[in-house]
Amino acid sequence: GALVYQYPRRTICKSGTSMRMECQAVGFQATSVAWYRQSPQKTFELIALSTVNSAIKYEQNFTQEKFPISHPNLSFSSMTVLNAYLEDRGLYLCGASGTGGYEQYFGPGTRLTVL
Amino acid sequence: SQWGEENLQALSIQEGEDVTMNCSYKTYTTVVHWYRQDSGRGPALIILIRSNEREKRSGRLRATLDTSSQSSSLSITAAQCEDTAVYFCATARTGGYKVVFGSGTRLLVSP
Numbered sequence: 001g002a003l004v005y006q007y008p009r010r011t012i013c014k015s016g017t018s019m020r021m022e023c024q025a026v027g028f029q030a031t032s033v034a035w036y037r038q039s040p041q042k043t044f045e046l047i048a049l050s051t052v053n054s055a056i057k058y059e060q061n062f063t064q065e066k067f068p069i070s071h072p073n074l075s076f077s078s079m080t081v082l083n084a085y086l087e088d089r090g091l092y093l094c095g096a097s098g099t100g101g102y103e104q105y106f107g108p109g110t111r112l113t114v115l
Numbered sequence: 116s117q118w119g120e121e122n123l124q125a126l127s128i129q130e131g132e133d134v135t136m137n138c139s140y141k142t143y144t145t146v147v148h149w150y151r152q153d154s155g156r157g158p159a160l161i162i163l164i165r166s167n168e169r170e171k172r173s174g175r176l177r178a179t180l181d182t183s184s185q186s187s188s189l190s191i192t193a194a195q196c197e198d199t200a201v202y203f204c205a206t207a208r209t210g211g212y213k214v215v216f217g218s219g220t221r222l223l224v225s226p
Contacts, residue, residue, distance in 0.1 A: 106157030
């Protein structure tokens with residue numbers, strides 16, 4: 001079956017530092033990977049959508065300068081949160097989709113705490 | 116925003132009861148997804164209904180879609196304690212994989 005792994009599961013960083021999180025798809029080819037941030041109130045914010053061989057599309061209020069994303073192949077994507085501050089706290093989820101499908105498979109998320 | 120209601124809603128029912136969760140969306144969509152999210156986990160797709168379908172069933176789950184009113188519902192028949200989770204509806208469009216989530220419903224099923 002289709003599985004998505006994310007790591008680390010939890011991370012704590014000091015304010016102003018950066019951290020990188022990874023997303024790996026197993027059992028299918030992740031043509032597209034969407035990165036989300038989920039608040040404690042369970043609200044989802046779409047950060048960006050990355051499709052292999054296409055430019056990464058960032059949503060309003062999110063930039064490549066702050067959340068650089070790499071999607072080098074059909075099984076892996078990473079995102080870095082640069083200069084993290086309190087407002088960057090949350091659960092970062094990656095959702096991966098295969099070619100031609102609407103189903104998006106999610107990893108368990110990386111929970112970011114900023115001190 | 117994409118959705119008519121922005122706050123996480125809460126429903127509490129007894130085991131064996133039926134429950135329906137509703138959501139409405141504002142912009143055109145070709146597919147509505149329903150996800151459940153268990154504590155400490157990412158969302159898991161439980162049912163997907165396309166714009167040319169009015170109803171979709173999967174086990175005890177039933178999703179409906181009314182494109183004219185831009186609304187969808189998820190019903191669970193004879194709810195069980197293990198149905199306790201947060202349920203989200205989400206939309207997606209043809210040609211893209213951008214899935215936009217609604218605010219969610221926290222369902223608690225008690226024995």
